[in-house]
Amino acid sequence: MTTKRKIVNVIAAILKYGLLILGSVFTVLPFIWMISSSLKTPSELIAVPPALFPEVPQWQNYKDAWAAAPFARYFVNTLIVTTCTTCGVLVTTVLSAFAFSRLNFPGKKTVFSLFLATLMIPGEMLIITNYETIINLKWIDSYKAMIVPWISSAFYIYLLTRFFMQVPESLYLAAKVDKCSDFKYMIKIMVPMNKQAIFSIAILNIISSWNAFLWPLLVTNSQEMRVLSNGLVRFQTEAGSSTELIMAASCMLVMPIIIIYLFLRKYIIEGVTRSGLKG
Amino acid sequence: MKLKKFGASVLAMTMAASMMVGCGETAADTTEAPATETPATETPATEAPAAETPATEEAPAAEAKNIEATEITFWHAMNGNLESVLTEITDEFNASNEYGIKVTLVNQGAYGDLQTKLQASAAADALPDLAQAYNNWLTPYIDKAVKLDDFVATDFDNWEDIIPAYRDECSEFGFIHAVPYNKSTYVLFYNKTMFEELGIEVPQTWADVEAAAKTVMDAKNIAFIGYDDLAGVVEASLHQDGADYVDATGALFNDEKGLETCTYLSNLYNNGYARLVGEDGYFSNVISNQNIASYVGSSAGVSYIKAEGWDLGVAPLPGNVKKAANMAGTNIVMFAQDSNKQLAAWEYLKYILSTEAMTKWAVNTGYLPVRQSSYETAEYKAYMDENVCAAACYEQAKDFFFSPTFDASNDIRSTVPSTVEQLVYDKADAQTWLDTIVKAINDQY
């Protein structure tokens, strides 16, 4: 019985890792392709059949891409916008999710549906009106314009509400008995218990903010205010695009996010899983 | 007080929006606001300024020039090398002009991004002083463009020197709304090595195209020709056949001529002489890999053709009863409101359109000179000697036509390519081609 069980376990493990590795190949391959393309010559890029790796890595592509726009300045701007937006999102999201999951107030369901409904309209329809608003607020060409409209998202509020609802109601009632204020309860108990969810929200928002393209382009005019993703179009013209430079710039764009991801992951998640969540 | 007011409008908006959500489940939870409150949401502050925009004033004739130092913003979509050349020319102007005018270039991404931004800015009444634009972008806000007729009449060295088709394009709305700047045209790119190997002459007529295509098909079993712009090829072919394409009333080729053109095109595709670009994206990739003998595309794309192991040839488009070639590239439109800025912006336009600056622009970017005198400079002639593409473009400069802009023209541009693709997949006959395209176009009005 136990040996049979052991064999089953081994087979299961092989299957499991096999599946995960196969999936990883499909997941990573596009990424590797992106890196390898960034090191190719233009004719290698369109060669038939394509080579997975360039004959001679063209590091020059990175130099050229870097030189095409003031990327250092763009980087600083992107960092400022992403940091502020993400902090804002976390604050508004935690507050709102707490209200929806623990507090009682009239019209809660309506407001919640309303929040959800804001996700249902395609953002493309909202852009021009929002641009007019920014112009009227005289926020054009400022960090405010790139940050403020994005510091609240029903997408994340809905997600965190779901997580907060998972936390047993009894904890809240116990805290009430101990005369713990709502706000303190939220900060001291709800937030630490849902670290991983909050981390996920942070990383999702960092990525979307980092890659935002059209909105920063619309609300800024000067080179000094542009962000990294705006640099990507430098390699496109009406009649074609320099794919190898786009790829090089994309790699440069992505690397900081991966570093942030790994850093945050180590910092936040590992602490959580160790301490356990048994309440 | 202010807060109260804000609170009220917030409430009204919330109510209005919750009514839209309109799910029965939630309605019971809230007391509905009286319906009369909802219109309040329609009067946001943002709409007010748009109303006071004055109709653009007529440009004043340049009397004794009295231009105050000022800053002009110019939105463009020139990237990479194109941007460096534009910057260099602009810097020269900023350094040399006697009035202290400073032109600030603002890169607004690619064409599509510039188009979106201009549209949004027109709505928000925040247009720049100058901007690159295609005519068909301008339809919703053409009345915000400054009429340049007086400037041209009184303060331009020689408007007649501008290539006639460009002048026509820049005055198609009944007044001069722009000056031409970064212009290109569709040309025939071909694999010279393959042509020589198979003994093919560069095709001059449709009949030549068909004959050459047969030779290539028999010898190599690949397509002879492809078109990057499917709406463009339909329009150009009709013109080459002496027919008209569209105007503000509808399709103009539902006749014998139209059928003749469709016969030519459908035969090319149905025999495999022509192919669609499909997954390759641009024909420049296909020809680089020698999977097609030639293609029609914008002269601005020549640098994307990688001729390794073969020689690239460039020729004017083949014609039928006559020659006709599409032109591409944007013009520069002036939106400056204040008369001093208009004068200053015009100084800049005059500078960049001058024979000398234009020649420099053309030689360094590969765009076509917009004026005859630039073509005739020693510098440009030397450039054409080395550059087959430029020479071919010049050869067909007399045959340029432009696509007219009217209410339905944008819809037509976006519907014709997919219609043609479907016809190619269906291997449809000429009559079906004609009927389908005419119907697709007329449905857009």
Next chain:
Amino acid sequence: MDKKSFKGYLYLLPSIIIMLAFTVYPLIRAIIMSFLGDYSIINHGYSSIGFENYKNLFADPDFAKSLKNTSIYVICVVPASIFLSLVIAVLINSCKRFKALFQTIYFLPYVTSVIAIGIVWRWMFNSNYGLINYFLGLFGIDPVQWLNLPQYAMPALIIFAIWKSMAFNILIFLAGLQTIPEDIYRAARIDSTPRLRVFTRITVPQLAPMIVYSSVIGMIGAFKVYNEVFSLFQGKAGPANSAITIVYYIYDKFYNSYKYGVAAAGSVVLFLIILALTQIQLRVTGEKKKK
């Protein structure tokens, strides 16, 4: 109760202000726009008030096609992506080794820029030398003209979209799995409950809130598909418009054709469709939970 009500809105205030200004207000304008014929966003002029835009919209065969394509897309992408993500998340979560590595790898697609991903997937789908046809070839399947023929455009788009949306779902499910108390699993292990049973009886019910979230958000996102089309087909909507989606249609009407009213009407229709479906979805899943 009164005191509490004030408090709840206080917590919501920051979000409400931002949403009113940047979502609800433009949304209301879009709705108004949809009832105005030949509306101009420049001078706010219009020729008529009524359902003209809606009539034009439903008379347009392209819109009908976009509705059909989007529905197919939603039906295929959302369930497939959730199912696959769930399996992968559970597998990753049960790993003793390389858990962090797998977690990072499966998250990579989400980080990569859309432009780059589109180029890469065009290569994957290439009919002659793409990886996908290579794999199909191993099973004796002839090369598929994924991006060249209209009938394969939607399948290609769907495969691409499933791949792209999985990273997000895996992230959510992994976060959700962390909140399941270890005790439950330990009890199951002692009882030597079969793995599949553990998956269906413990993991899935415990993850239910996240699964509901993913399906609601996934469905809303899938109805608004645009970037995937744009990046896979290089700015077009596939060969002969075969992969046109509702938002692609709206975008084209708004930004290229300047038919603002029609675009707004399209958005309202899309809004109503999503609204109706999410209500059904929430109600069905809500009832299940009560049982």
